[in-house]
Amino acid sequence: MLSHIFGLLTWLLLTASRTVAISVPGSVPGTTSHFAQVGGNTYHYLRSRPEGTPIGTILLLHGYPDFSYGWRYQIPHLTSLGYLVITPDMLGYADTDAPAEFAEYAKKKLSTDMALLMDQIVPNEQIIVGGHDWGADLTYKLTIWYPDLVKAFFTLSVPYWPPVFGLSAAPFVDLPYLVLNNSFKTLGYELQWRDFDYDRRWQNETEIHWLLNAAYGGLTANGTNPLSPYTGFDLPLLPHLLPNTLLNASDLAFYVQNYAKKGLRGPDNWYRTYHIDWEDELQIAEDLAGKRVFHMPSLFIPGTQDAILTPSTWNNSGQYYDNLTIMPVNAGHWVMPQAPDEVNRILTTWLAGLSN
Numbered sequence: 001m002l003s004h005i006f007g008l009l010t011w012l013l014l015t016a017s018r019t020v021a022i023s024v025p026g027s028v029p030g031t032t033s034h035f036a037q038v039g040g041n042t043y044h045y046l047r048s049r050p051e052g053t054p055i056g057t058i059l060l061l062h063g064y065p066d067f068s069y070g071w072r073y074q075i076p077h078l079t080s081l082g083y084l085v086i087t088p089d090m091l092g093y094a095d096t097d098a099p100a101e102f103a104e105y106a107k108k109k110l111s112t113d114m115a116l117l118m119d120q121i122v123p124n125e126q127i128i129v130g131g132h133d134w135g136a137d138l139t140y141k142l143t144i145w146y147p148d149l150v151k152a153f154f155t156l157s158v159p160y161w162p163p164v165f166g167l168s169a170a171p172f173v174d175l176p177y178l179v180l181n182n183s184f185k186t187l188g189y190e191l192q193w194r195d196f197d198y199d200r201r202w203q204n205e206t207e208i209h210w211l212l213n214a215a216y217g218g219l220t221a222n223g224t225n226p227l228s229p230y231t232g233f234d235l236p237l238l239p240h241l242l243p244n245t246l247l248n249a250s251d252l253a254f255y256v257q258n259y260a261k262k263g264l265r266g267p268d269n270w271y272r273t274y275h276i277d278w279e280d281e282l283q284i285a286e287d288l289a290g291k292r293v294f295h296m297p298s299l300f301i302p303g304t305q306d307a308i309l310t311p312s313t314w315n316n317s318g319q320y321y322d323n324l325t326i327m328p329v330n331a332g333h334w335v336m337p338q339a340p341d342e343v344n345r346i347l348t349t350w351l352a353g354l355s356n
């Protein structure tokens with residue numbers, strides 16, 4: 001009985017603090033696992049401490065289809081430079097909540113979630129933010145909505161576009177029209193991914209394995225890529241792909257296991273908020289029209305082999321920034337695992353410049 005009460009007390013304490021230090025096979029070395037209540041949802045995040053007192057805090061935002069583990073090559077490097085590193089599973093992913101309602105994934109709301117999360121972890125501190133893919137988009141939005149929070153930021157793969165795709169004037173124009181009229185035809189794949197029927201295809205670990213193997217570069221035996229920027233995945237091909245060469249078998253299994261927790265509804269919801277985002281951002285878009293948006297030091301690391309985000313999508317980005325450094329690396333879309341040493345070298349140099 002006593003031990004029951006003690007067990008209950010321990011459980012209550014752990015639940016109340018929402019913090020568990022665990023070490024999961026396959027997880028990122030040097031990190032501990034934590035939970036925080038943020039804006040009605042529970043977020044899971046990795047916390048990685050440097051030796052000694054941190055010289056600053058870096059928040060890392062992953063993209064689609066990824067989770068906190070996508071930063072595994074950068075986290076230990078950044079802590080070795082003296083930073084405290086916070087890496088959430090973004091809303092919809094892995095051990096973070098995954099509400100079904102897509103309005104929960106509006107980018108202003110997600111920006112507020114990140115600001116509230118950082119308020120809990122390092123209150124009153126200016127932070128450095130790093131983002132990849134949708135995490136890059138959220139880095140721009142977080143910086144626009146909470147400029148005082150962000151001391152400097154770096155993004156990978158996805159350049160800044162003024163809201164929404166630079167077509168901010170009323171009325172709202174939705175993506176299917178822009179794909180059809182050829183102004184954004186390489187975003188045709190998003191039309192597949194935001195279709196609600198698409199989420200339901202990924203119900204068990206086998207199906208999720210097919211999807212993630214394809215997303216990370218799995219090809220057919222004759223070298224056909226099942227992913228087209230114009231139309232998305234060629235779904236009947238997915239069960240027949242060779243193993244991708246980017247995630248080894250144990251990493252892919254770790255991804256599958258984490259995606260099986262929540263399914264694809266939450267991750268796909270990131271593609272469904274353009275109209276809400278447009279409404280949220282209309283005033284800001286008008287205020288910022290023709291002006292520079294970002295005043296803090298900024299770094300952009302594009303992959304030169306990215307099939308969708310080609311150089312013409314980012315080579316004019318400088319107009320939006322006071323202080324942008326562009327450092328292209330020889331990689332495709334998955335810049336962090338494809339060019340880990342180069343990315344870490346670029347970050348080292350850029351971060352050293354910040355402290356001068």
Ligand SMILES: *[C@@H]1O[C@H](CO)[C@@H](O)[C@H](O)[C@H]1NC(C)=O
Pocket residue numbers: 167173177178181182183
């Ligand atoms: C497509 O439509 C958008 C919104 O009406 C317009 O701004 C753009 O110029 C059009 N593009 C082409 C190629 O017609």
Ligand SMILES: *[C@@H]1O[C@H](CO)[C@@H](O)[C@H](O)[C@H]1NC(C)=O
Pocket residue numbers: 204205206207
């Ligand atoms: C998972 O889905 C695949 C394809 O739909 C199906 O063939 C397989 O039987 C399912 N596996 C389980 C364990 O339900």
Ligand SMILES: *[C@@H]1O[C@H](CO)[C@@H](O)[C@H](O)[C@H]1NC(C)=O
Pocket residue numbers: 220222223224237
């Ligand atoms: C390669 O394989 C795919 C799928 O099996 C098939 O549709 C395509 O025609 C093949 N291409 C060539 C060049 O053989």
Ligand SMILES: *[C@@H]1O[C@H](CO)[C@@H](O)[C@H](O)[C@H]1NC(C)=O
Pocket residue numbers: 072248249250251
């Ligand atoms: C798979 O890759 C990860 C790094 O992403 C590495 O830690 C692990 O040792 C590799 N596993 C095997 C079996 O090679």
Ligand SMILES: *[C@@H]1O[C@H](CO)[C@@H](O)[C@H](O)[C@H]1NC(C)=O
Pocket residue numbers: 311312315316
């Ligand atoms: C950007 O790329 C486009 C297409 O490749 C090219 O026409 C343009 O001159 C480039 N602009 C700059 C500033 O390099």
Ligand SMILES: *[C@@H]1O[C@H](CO)[C@@H](O)[C@H](O)[C@H]1NC(C)=O
Pocket residue numbers: 297298323350353354356
């Ligand atoms: C731009 O930012 C870097 C830090 O990344 C800093 O060293 C440099 O002085 C800044 N340049 C200007 C013109 O503000």
